[in-house]
Amino acid sequence: MVAYIRGMAVEKKHWLQEDSFLAGAALCQAIPGATAMQTAAYVGLRTRGLIGAAASFTGFGLPAFLFMMVLSTLYAQTHALPAVVSVLRGLQAIVVAIVANATLTFGRASLKSFKAVAIALAAAAIFGFGINPIIAILLSALLGILFGIQLFGSRPILDSPRAPQSWTALLALMAAAATGFLLLFCLRRSLFELAGLMSMVDLSAFGGGFASLPLMFHEVVNVRAWMDGPTFLNGIVLGQVTPGPIVITATFVGNLKYGPWGGVIATIGVFLPSFLLVVVTAPYFDRLLASHYFTRATGGILCSFVGLLLTVTARFALNVQWDLFLALLGCGAFVALILKVDILWVVITGTIISIVWML
Numbered sequence: 001m002v003a004y005i006r007g008m009a010v011e012k013k014h015w016l017q018e019d020s021f022l023a024g025a026a027l028c029q030a031i032p033g034a035t036a037m038q039t040a041a042y043v044g045l046r047t048r049g050l051i052g053a054a055a056s057f058t059g060f061g062l063p064a065f066l067f068m069m070v071l072s073t074l075y076a077q078t079h080a081l082p083a084v085v086s087v088l089r090g091l092q093a094i095v096v097a098i099v100a101n102a103t104l105t106f107g108r109a110s111l112k113s114f115k116a117v118a119i120a121l122a123a124a125a126i127f128g129f130g131i132n133p134i135i136a137i138l139l140s141a142l143l144g145i146l147f148g149i150q151l152f153g154s155r156p157i158l159d160s161p162r163a164p165q166s167w168t169a170l171l172a173l174m175a176a177a178a179t180g181f182l183l184l185f186c187l188r189r190s191l192f193e194l195a196g197l198m199s200m201v202d203l204s205a206f207g208g209g210f211a212s213l214p215l216m217f218h219e220v221v222n223v224r225a226w227m228d229g230p231t232f233l234n235g236i237v238l239g240q241v242t243p244g245p246i247v248i249t250a251t252f253v254g255n256l257k258y259g260p261w262g263g264v265i266a267t268i269g270v271f272l273p274s275f276l277l278v279v280v281t282a283p284y285f286d287r288l289l290a291s292h293y294f295t296r297a298t299g300g301i302l303c304s305f306v307g308l309l310l311t312v313t314a315r316f317a318l319n320v321q322w323d324l325f326l327a328l329l330g331c332g333a334f335v336a337l338i339l340k341v342d343i344l345w346v347v348i349t350g351t352i353i354s355i356v357w358m359l
Contacts, residue, residue: 033274064244092356124307144300
């Protein structure tokens with residue numbers, strides 16, 4: 001999706017120069033949150049200031065939210081039907097392939113030394129023994145500092161946004177968000193817990209949406225038992241057929257647990273920190289990159305997500321009722337993703353094959 005945004009903003013609309021866009025993409029990779037959503041917000045910030053950032057961020061995420069609200073509602077009503085069960089079983093195998101491919105992609109990008117591999121294995125071991133992944137992330141940040149793990153090979157330069165930053169409007173937005181959390185705490189504590197959880201997931205997702213899966217799975221399935229593993233997998237399945245980031249699974253969780261308001265609150269909770277982080281840090285990102293502590297800690301955190309995703313891949317695989325058909329389907333999807341086949345076509349093809357096999 002970042003590549004699509006680049007084509008639109010740099011080549012088609014000529015809103016940004018290539019170097020400015022690449023520096024913005026570096027910013028969105030270095031801070032936690034949904035990378036593609038933040039990249040869209042950065043483009044809006046550079047061209048139209050805070051209002052532009054809000055417009056592009058909302059416009060980018062709104063279709064995925066609407067699709068997921070409809071799909072999760074249909075899922076709640078039809079997931080027990082034999083035909084739906086068969087299709088979802090096939091797509092669960094594809095989700096395992098998708099997360100396995102994400103692990104491989106993260107590994108190639110982040111594990112550049114034996115020290116980086118050691119951090120990833122340590123994170124996998126911590127999470128594998130059932131310890132909260134936040135512990136693994138914090139330990140990895142410390143190890144990144146000690147081992148000298150670098151976030152970037154060369155430091156990109158990020159110029160200031162073209163449009164001036166409106167700190168008054170930004171402070172008003174942050175005050176409105178704080179007021180919303182306070183009202184949820186006073187009026188409906190369960191939705192406050194949901195919003196807080198999704199915000200925590202977003203704030204821990206260094207490296208993009210896939211990095212949020214370990215913590216979301218741990219909190220939703222293992223800690224709170226809001227749903228079982230296969231149901232969470234189905235939420236990821238539905239997220240992959242929507243035009244948006246994988247963290248849209250939060251909408252699925254909120255809608256299934258607390259209805260439409262739960263879907264809305266979960267979506268705001270999982271995306272609002274991403275937006276605030278990119279608009280707050282953009283003017284100062286070059287200074288952050290000048291800090292060895294920041295770059296090394298972030299590099300260690302990115303290494304840890306390789307281990308966390310590896311563990312999540314194994315846990316997802318254990319939640320699938322494998323047979324020969326599902327094994328072949330999952331392996332085929334994995335090979336297709338390695339060969340750079342678009343993920344949407346992989347999901348659509350897997351759906352068709354599952355339907356044909358069911359018949």
